[in-house]
Every structure is written in structure tokens, then in C-alpha cells.
Amino acid sequence: MSDTLSITLTVNGERISTQVPPRLPLIDLLRETLGLTGTHLGCAQGVCGACTVRVDGETARSCLMLAAQADGCQIDTVEGLTDSGALAALQDAFHRHNAVQCGYCTPGILLAAAELLDQAENPPTRDEIRDHISGNYCRCTGYQSVVDAIAEVAGSRAARPKPETAP
Amino acid sequence: MSLTDADRPNSYIGRSVPRPNARRLLQGRGRFVDDLVLPRMLHAAFLRSQHAHARILSIDTTSARALPGVVAIYDGDDMAAHVTPWQGVLTHLSGMRSPPQPVMARGVTHWQGEPVVMVVAESRAVAEDALALIEVDYQPLDAVCDMEAALAPKAALIHPDLGSNLCWERRIDEGDVDGAFAAPGAIVVERQFTFGRHTGVTLEPRACIGDYDPAEDRLTMHYSGQAPHMMQSVIARHLGLPEARVRIVAQDVGGSYGIKIHTYGDEIATLAAARLLRRPVKFVADRLESFQSDIHARDHRITARAAIDSTGRLLAVDVDDTTGIGPYSVYPRSSGIEGNQVINLIGAPYRLENYRARLRVVFQNKVPMCQYRAVGHPIAMAVMEGLMDDLAEASGRDPADLRQMNLRADDSYPANSPQGLRFADLSHEQCLPKLLTNMDYRRLRAEQAALRDQGIHRGIGLVTMVEVTNPSPMFYGVGGAPIAAQDGASARLDASGAVHVSNSVTEQGQGTETVLAQIAAQVMGVDIADVHVTTGDTATTPYGGGTWASRGAGIGGEAMLQAAKALREQVLQVAAAILQTESDALDIRDGHVVDTASGQGRISLRDLAQMVYYRGNELPEGLKPELIATRHFKVSDYPFVFTNGAMAAHVEVDTETGLVRLLDFWVVEDVGTILNEKLVDEQIRGGVVQGIGGALFEECIYSDDGQLQNATMADYLVPMAAEMPDIHIDHVCTPTRTSELGAKGAGEAGTAGAPGAVMNAINDALRPFGTRLSQMPMTPERILKALGHV
Ligand code: FES
Ligand code: FES
Numbered sequence: 001m002s003d004t005l006s007i008t009l010t011v012n013g014e015r016i017s018t019q020v021p022p023r024l025p026l027i028d029l030l031r032e033t034l035g036l037t038g039t040h041l042g043c044a045q046g047v048c049g050a051c052t053v054r055v056d057g058e059t060a061r062s063c064l065m066l067a068a069q070a071d072g073c074q075i076d077t078v079e080g081l082t083d084s085g086a087l088a089a090l091q092d093a094f095h096r097h098n099a100v101q102c103g104y105c106t107p108g109i110l111l112a113a114a115e116l117l118d119q120a121e122n123p124p125t126r127d128e129i130r131d132h133i134s135g136n137y138c139r140c141t142g143y144q145s146v147v148d149a150i151a152e153v154a155g156s157r158a159a160r161p162k163p164e165t166a167p
Numbered sequence: 168m169s170l171t172d173a174d175r176p177n178s179y180i181g182r183s184v185p186r187p188n189a190r191r192l193l194q195g196r197g198r199f200v201d202d203l204v205l206p207r208m209l210h211a212a213f214l215r216s217q218h219a220h221a222r223i224l225s226i227d228t229t230s231a232r233a234l235p236g237v238v239a240i241y242d243g244d245d246m247a248a249h250v251t252p253w254q255g256v257l258t259h260l261s262g263m264r265s266p267p268q269p270v271m272a273r274g275v276t277h278w279q280g281e282p283v284v285m286v287v288a289e290s291r292a293v294a295e296d297a298l299a300l301i302e303v304d305y306q307p308l309d310a311v312c313d314m315e316a317a318l319a320p321k322a323a324l325i326h327p328d329l330g331s332n333l334c335w336e337r338r339i340d341e342g343d344v345d346g347a348f349a350a351p352g353a354i355v356v357e358r359q360f361t362f363g364r365h366t367g368v369t370l371e372p373r374a375c376i377g378d379y380d381p382a383e384d385r386l387t388m389h390y391s392g393q394a395p396h397m398m399q400s401v402i403a404r405h406l407g408l409p410e411a412r413v414r415i416v417a418q419d420v421g422g423s424y425g426i427k428i429h430t431y432g433d434e435i436a437t438l439a440a441a442r443l444l445r446r447p448v449k450f451v452a453d454r455l456e457s458f459q460s461d462i463h464a465r466d467h468r469i470t471a472r473a474a475i476d477s478t479g480r481l482l483a484v485d486v487d488d489t490t491g492i493g494p495y496s497v498y499p500r501s502s503g504i505e506g507n508q509v510i511n512l513i514g515a516p517y518r519l520e521n522y523r524a525r526l527r528v529v530f531q532n533k534v535p536m537c538q539y540r541a542v543g544h545p546i547a548m549a550v551m552e553g554l555m556d557d558l559a560e561a562s563g564r565d566p567a568d569l570r571q572m573n574l575r576a577d578d579s580y581p582a583n584s585p586q587g588l589r590f591a592d593l594s595h596e597q598c599l600p601k602l603l604t605n606m607d608y609r610r611l612r613a614e615q616a617a618l619r620d621q622g623i624h625r626g627i628g629l630v631t632m633v634e635v636t637n638p639s640p641m642f643y644g645v646g647g648a649p650i651a652a653q654d655g656a657s658a659r660l661d662a663s664g665a666v667h668v669s670n671s672v673t674e675q676g677q678g679t680e681t682v683l684a685q686i687a688a689q690v691m692g693v694d695i696a697d698v699h700v701t702t703g704d705t706a707t708t709p710y711g712g713g714t715w716a717s718r719g720a721g722i723g724g725e726a727m728l729q730a731a732k733a734l735r736e737q738v739l740q741v742a743a744a745i746l747q748t749e750s751d752a753l754d755i756r757d758g759h760v761v762d763t764a765s766g767q768g769r770i771s772l773r774d775l776a777q778m779v780y781y782r783g784n785e786l787p788e789g790l791k792p793e794l795i796a797t798r799h800f801k802v803s804d805y806p807f808v809f810t811n812g813a814m815a816a817h818v819e820v821d822t823e824t825g826l827v828r829l830l831d832f833w834v835v836e837d838v839g840t841i842l843n844e845k846l847v848d849e850q851i852r853g854g855v856v857q858g859i860g861g862a863l864f865e866e867c868i869y870s871d872d873g874q875l876q877n878a879t880m881a882d883y884l885v886p887m888a889a890e891m892p893d894i895h896i897d898h899v900c901t902p903t904r905t906s907e908l909g910a911k912g913a914g915e916a917g918t919a920g921a922p923g924a925v926m927n928a929i930n931d932a933l934r935p936f937g938t939r940l941s942q943m944p945m946t947p948e949r950i951l952k953a954l955g956h957v
Contacts, residue, residue: 038195
């Protein structure tokens with residue numbers, strides 16, 4: 001079939017040029033074409049947050065975005081952010097606090113939590129954490145351990161001198 | 168060796184060890200069914216009935232078949248040649264009826280969402296395109312949706328052969344109920360409750376892959392579910408394969424809660440198609456399909472009465488429960504257990520002698536209803552605890568006091584309930600006072616009174632409860648279902664000195680594999696990192712029931728304990744022979760066999776294993792080179808191991824908007840021996856939040872003609888982080904006498920108790936208005952209605 005579009009994007013630091021059908025959601029490109037199965041599909045309607053990835057540094061729902069719209073973008077998924085160490089402190093805290101049960105929501109929640117910690121001037125309160133992750137459904141944990149883990153990382157970051165902002 | 172000796176090296180039981188297998192999930196390296204891609208794999212999609220009840224007049228698949236990429240199309244008649252129908256009845260629920268259910272609809276559809284046509288194609292997208300090209304001509308039939316209307320004499324019949332829409336009826340009548348209600352001075356309350364339908368909304372939808380190898384006549388199912396051996400038996404029976412040629416593999420499961428333990432026609436059809444096409448076929452439900460085909464839960468209408476005497480002593484309870492189960496009783500567990508548990512568990516925490524109940528289980532043209540987390544418990548607890556609050560109000564007593572004076576005494580066990588349940592090792596008299604202390608009950612009551620004067624309406628809701636855990640064969644096996652009540656564990660030492668264990672209980676995130684590793688590591692005297700756990704595969708684990716009814720830790724854990732002890736005994740015997748000493752003078756610590764008395768190392772497990780495996784010639788004559796042991800465990804003497812607990816919700820109701828703010832939630836729970844407190848607490852918290860979901864948000868809303876109105880995640884509300892309170896958990900520990908480990912279940916208590924606590928709290932807040940709610944979910948609209956504002 002010739003009705004495909006050529007796109008070039010950077011996924012987890014790797015430049016990828018490929019042909020995609022116009023209606024292919026970004027999540028299908030990530031999961032099926034690239035085999036990055038850490039990003040999960042929960043609702044395909046932008047509601048549950050299981051499909052959260054970073055697009056040019058901002059969190060986005062990969063179920064709502066088309067692969068074609070990601071042309072020229074930089075995409076980061078849980079796999080890449082694990083390898084770079086960007087999520088390490090959160091992953092460690094989630095592990096110690098048992099903030100993961102089935103794990104289906106977890107990559108999305110980690111990305112949402114990282115976004116909150118990166119944006120926040122001051123360590124967020126528990127209520128602010130709860131608000132921020134309310135676009136990410138978790139059916140297993142009851143959320144409290146997730147809030148505990150994020151709050152702990154926020155607290156220890158605040159205790160550290162701020163790193164120079166990267167260029 | 169004491170199980171709770173925390174000073175021993177390698178002591179893990181009772182410690183909050185982080186889950187080793189959670190690291191994968193945190194790094195996006197989960198292995199969920201949809202992550203798996205097999206060579207030449209095809210994809211299935213289903214055309215589902217858009218009517219709740221309709222005759223299928225014709226199905227035209229001509230254009231769909233012509234679509235490039237479509238490989239096969241099957242309707243219910245096609246599939247019937249390859250899959251025999253099933254029947255969801257249990258013989259011990261006597262009188263239960265349900266007709267044979269075909270794998271896909273044949274002739275008549277019985278609920279909106281029932282699979283009608285299956286398309287198998289090169290991709291899911293092509294399969295979905297093909298669905299749009301299929302034309303089905305339906306003749307709509309009367310949809311029977313309301314369960315009371317379904318029982319009316321002239322009601323349309325869902326299954327004409329049965330003569331009525333009644334699936335099952337059970338009555339209990341113990342003691343002198345009428346006499347008790349008529350006793351002089353008796354205070355009697357009566358109330359009608361409605362519990363809506365909700366569903367599990369597992370974040371990972373149901374998914375499976377069928378992979379058939381015709382050369383060996385072997386079928387493998389990659390399964391997102393809880394009970395591999397049950398599925399193996401179901402599939403073998405209904406696809407006509409030898410059971411041993413069916414393999415079920417469950418790796419990571421993205422939430423289950425009872426949803427993924429039933430027989431679903433779309434999954435079985437996927438396996439049948441894989442066999443027919445001799446290629447792997449994957450089916451993953453989309454969210455609409457999940458709402459329209461995952462089992463729904465609850466759906467009860469209940470009238471209940473209770474009486475106390477003038478001293479506050481509970482005299483009698485009388486309950487009438489009608490529950491709607493959809494068009495078929497679900498296979499193989501049946502849809503009778505939910506209602507059965509409701510009438511079995513009402514009043515369980517209390518000394519109660521006079522009890523009457525009627526249960527009617529009714530067919531209707533809605534999604535099939537079946538066992539979901541806490542099966543029947545939330546209903547039983549909400550009804551009884553609602554009545555206790557009504558009795559407290561009617562008699563001018565404090566609700567905590569009334570409960571306390573009626574609780575079963577901690578020294579009264581074993582004891583039987585009027586329903587015939589047998590209780591042991593419960594601690595109601597410790598849990599409730601502990602709860603009241605933890606929440607500072609008297610202070611909250613004083614605060615409530617003070618705030619009422621300022622127009623702030625807070626409420627406190629209490630629940631005392633029991634939970635059915637660790638079931639024996641009396642649950643399902645006795646009724647003829649292919650469901651094991653025992654579980655098996657094996658433990659073996661490899662040549663490097665590492666311990667490998669496998670177990671028939673399964674993991675859906677509870678921490679099953681972690682507690683198994685804790686038990687094995689402690690018994691074997693090794694670091695937990697040296698224990699490797701396998702679950703979820705019928706080819707490699709011992710035979711057993713799987714994880715459901717809060718049985719993983721209690722039953723699977725006990726089997727693990729016994730298997731590890733047997734392996735330890737083998738190791739010590741080999742060591743004693745090699746070292747020419749007695750095995751009871753030896754211990755294992757940090758992977759080394761040591762002298763118990765001096766602690767001095769004698770031989771490492773690695774050296775011992777290598778001597779046995781590589782240089783058996785060096786072993787004394789007659790010593791068996793065997794370093795593997797398997798043990799099975801089932802609960803005996805008691806049909807179930809009950810846990811007990813007490814819970815409290817603290818809420819604030821905005822009487823202008825009807826919004827409920829959850830301020831706090833407390834739990835005191837007795838799960839017997841605690842293997843890993845953090846895991847137990849998180850099970851309870853997650854359970855509480857699911858219970859709150861059913862109490863406040865979650866409802867499958869139907870139109871009168873059986874159309875599900877809110878089958879999207881945007882429209883069906885589930886609890887979000889911002890709405891949930893912190894949940895304070897505390898424990899009382901009364902080990903069960905039925906096992907050496909002493910662990911009871913923990914997975915469902917939260918879901919069992921939370922809805923009643925939240926309902927009582929809201930009604931407590933509304934008390935000054937002389938109104939109350941008796942319908943779940945308690946939405947803002949219903950609250951405003953109760954207040955007369957809308
Ligand atoms: S799958 Fe994208 S938000 Fe749910
Ligand atoms: S851990 Fe299962 S959905 Fe969050």
C-alpha cells in the first residue's frame with residue numbers, strides 16, 4: 001500500500017526513519033514497530049495514562065497522538081529513561097515503597113511523577129502529588145504507596161543543592 | 168527452627184522485603200500477553216451483539232471475506248463444530264439451573280456485547296475493518312433487564328426451556344426468627360438496599376494468544392489470568408484435546424481481581440481458531456469490549472430486618488436478596504456464589520441465633536455477572552453494618568458500643584454461625600477497640616458535634632467484618648468444578664547452590680512470588696537473591712488452584728514451607744553423611760551447612776550440590792542423589808479460614824453539591840501470621856480503594872432495553888489519586904490453626920469492608936437531615952436526592 005507517510009523521529013536517542021500509515025497511533029509505532037512494550041495501552045481514549053511517553057520533553061498520551069504527528073520529534077519512553085538513569089531515584093523509591101503491584105500503570109505513573117518533580121520549584125505536597133497523578137489510573141495500589149514514593153524522592157531532591165540546568 | 172525468629176540469619180518471614188520481580192515492571196520490562204509477538208501470528212476481533220436480546224436472522228460476511236488480509240471468519244454455528252458448550256452450574260448449589268452456553272452466540276443473542284462473529288486477520292486493524300463490512304440482520308426480542316420484573320409471572324423468558332428466569336433459589340431458616348422479632352421490648356429496624364453493577368476495569372484488558380502445534384497436537388495458551396490449571400482443564404474439555412497437551416502460561420498479569428478467572432467465549436474461540444488455522448492467534452479486548460464482556464459484579468436488591476432486645480442484644484436478622492446475573496451462570500465457578508456468600512456472611516461477626524434468608528438468583532439480558540474481588544462480602548457487610556447503625560439510632564446507643572456488646576468473643580472458638588459456617592481463631596474483641604483507639608473515636612465524635620453547629624457535616628462509619636480466605640475443596644471441587652483447592656510447591660537445589668522453587672499459586676502483583684521466596688530462603692538458609700521462583704505455567708509448576716479467594720499466601724505459602732523443609736532435610740542428610748555426623752547437629756546459614764552449636768561452616772550448598780550431582784561416587788553407599796522435594800497443601804477440618812477486621816471511614820458531605828470528601832480511613836485486620844507487612848498493607852489499601860470505587864463512583868448504567876450507557880473509561884468513573892484518603896492500617900495477629908505457617912488471606916478484606924464503612928459514614932453525616940442512602944454508588948445526585956435538593 002502506498003498511502004503511507006515517511007517520518008523521521010528520535011526515539012530514546014536513536015534516529016528512526018520509517019513509513020507509517022496515516023492513522024497509526026504513536027503507541028502502535030512504539031510497541032509494535034519498535035518493540036518498546038514498556039508503554040501500555042489501557043483505554044485508547046486519553047483517559048488512563050498507561051500510554052504516557054515524553055514528546056520533546058513534555059508528557060503526552062501516545063494513544064491519542066498519531067505516529068505521523070511525531071515526525072521530527074524526540075520521543076522518550078520508560079525504556080530510554082531507565083537506561084539514561086533519569087527515572088532511577090523514582091524507580092528505587094517505588095520499589096522500596098511497594099508502589100507497584102501489577103505494574104501495568106507503572107511506566108505511565110513514573111513519567112508523570114518525573115514531570116512533576118522536574119517542574120516543581122518546591123517539593124510538592126502530598127495533595128499536589130495526588131492531583132498531578134490523577135490522570136494516571138491505578139487499579140491495584142490504592143495510590144498511597146505511590147504518593148509515599150514520589151514524596152520521598154521530592155524530599156531528597158529538595159535536600160540537595162539544585163544542579164545547573166542542562167543546556 | 169521458629170518461623171518468626173527474626174534474629175536468625177536469612178530470616179525473611181515477617182519482614183517487609185521489597186518484591187524482587189517488581190524491578191522488571193518498574194523498568195518497562197514487564198511481560199504482558201500483548202507484549203508477546205509470535206512468528207506468523209494472526210489477530211482476532213469480534214463483532215458483538217448490539218442488542219441485549221435478539222434473534223439473528225442472517226449474517227453476511229461476503230465483503231468482509233474479500234478484504235485483503237482477512238484469513239478466516241467464524242460465526243457461532245461454525246465454532247460450535249469445534250467447541251462444545253459449557254454449563255455454569257455447581258452440584259452443591261442444589262437446584263441451580265443454567266442452559267448450555269455456546270462459545271459464541273447461536274440463533275439468539277442474550278446480551279449487548281455477546282460475540283457473534285469472529286474475524287481473524289493479518290492485523291487487528293484489518294480485522295476491525297472487516298467487522299465493519301459484516302452485515303447481521305437481527306430481530307430484536309423483549310429484553311429482560313430488571314431482575315424483579317424478570318421474576319414476574321408474565322415476564323418474557325430468556326431461556327424458554329427453563330420455564331422461568333430463576334437460576335437458583337436458596338433459603339435459610341434457623342432458630343425462631345418470628346418469635347424473636349415478636350419478643351416483648353424488641354426494637355426492630357427494616358431497610359431496603361440496592362447495590363448497582365460494577366466491574367473490575369483491569370488496566371490491562373483481557374488478552375490471550377493461542378499457539379497450536381499440529382505436529383505434536385499441543386495447544387499453548389498465553390493467558391492473562393489467575394488459575395492456569397483450571398483453564399487447562401476447561402480448554403481440554405471443550406476443545407476436545409487431551410489435558411496434558413494443553414499448556415497454559417501466565418506471565419505478568421495487568422490486574423485481575425477475579426475478572427480474569429472465568430471462561431470467556433472470545434478467548435476460547437481464539438484458541439479454537441489457532442488450532443484450525445495452525446497459526447498463533449492473538450486476541451486483546453479493547454476497552455469497549457472489556458466493559459461489554461468482562462464479568463460484572465454485585466447487582467443486588469435486598470430487604471433486611473434486624474431486631475435487638477431492650478439490653479441491645481442482637482435477636483434476629485431476616486434478609487431477602489435478589490441478584491441479577493445476566494443470561495448465563497458463568498462457567499465453571501457459577502454465578503451463584505456471590506449471592507450465596509451474601510446470605511452466608513450476614514451477621515457473621517456477631518452472636519446471632521435466629522436467622523432467615525432467601526436468595527433468588529435471576530437471569531437477565533445484561534453482561535454476565537460473576538465473582539469479583541470480595542465476592543458477596545461488601546454486600547453482606549454493608550447490609551449488616553447498616554442495620555447495626557439503624558439499631559443503634561433506634562435504641563439511642565452509640566454504634567461502636569452496640570457492636571462491641573454483640574461481637575463474638577475471642578475465646579468462643581471454634582464456633583458455628585446459624586448459616587453453618589465454622590469460625591476459629593478470630594479476634595473481633597481486639598480489633599474493634601484497637602480501631603477506635605487508632606482513630607480516636609471519642610474525639611472524632613466530639614469534633615463532629617462541634618462542626619455540625621457550624622454547618623459542617625462529617626460522618627463516621629464503622630464496619631466489623633469477616634473475610635472468607637484459604638478455601639478448602641468445599642468451595643468448588645465438591646460441586647464438580649475442575650478447580651483445585653490444594654496447591655503444590657516444589658523446591659530444588661541446583662549445582663551452583665541456588666534454590667529454585669515453583670508453585671501453583673500465581674502472581675498478579677500481590678507479591679506472591681516474593682512471599683514464596685521469603686519462605687524458601689528462610690527455610691533453606693540462603694540469601695533471598697539465591698531463590699528463583701516460577702509460577703503461572705502448567706508445564707513447570709505442580710498442580711493446584713492458583714490465586715483467588717485470598718488463598719495464595721495461606722495455601723501456596725504453606726505448601727512452599729513444607730516443600731522447602733523437605734529439601735532442607737535432604738540437604739542435611741547428605742551433609743550428615745558426608746561429614747559423618749547427625750543431621751540434627753547441623754543447620755544451614757548463608758548458603759553453608761554449619762554446626763548448629765558452634766556456627767562453624769562445614770560445607771557450602773554449592774560444594775554439597777556439586778558432590779551430589781557431579782561426583783556421586785564420593786557419596787556414601789545407598790545415599791540417594793536427590794535434592795528436590797514437592798509438597799501439596801489443602802485446608803482440612805474447616806471449609807474456610809476466616810479472617811476478621813474492623814474498619815472506619817471519616818467523610819465530609821457537602822450538602823449543597825452532594826460531594827463526599829474522604830477525610831480518613833482506618834483498618835485493623837487480623838490476617839494471622841504476617842509474611843510481609845508491606846505487601847499485606849498494600850493489598851488492604853488497594854482493596855479499600857476498590858471498595859470505595861463501588862461505594863461512590865463505579866456503576867454500569869443500563870437503559871431499560873439493556874444498553875450499557877457508560878462503556879468508556881471517561882464515563883465509567885474509577886477512584887483517582889486526588890479523591891482517595893491516606894489509609895491507616897494496623898494488625899492483630901491470630902495465626903490459623905489449620906497450617907504451620909499460620910497465614911490467612913489478605914487480598915479482599917479492604918474491598919469487603921470499605922463500602923459499608925463509607926455508606927455508614929455518609930448516613931452518619933446526613934443524620935441531622937433525617938435522611939439516608941441505601942443505594943450504591945452514592946453519587947452526588949443520589950445524595951442531593953436524599954436531601955430533597957433535586
Ligand atoms: S491508553 Fe492512552 S490514556 Fe489510556
Ligand atoms: S499496579 Fe496495577 S494498575 Fe497500577
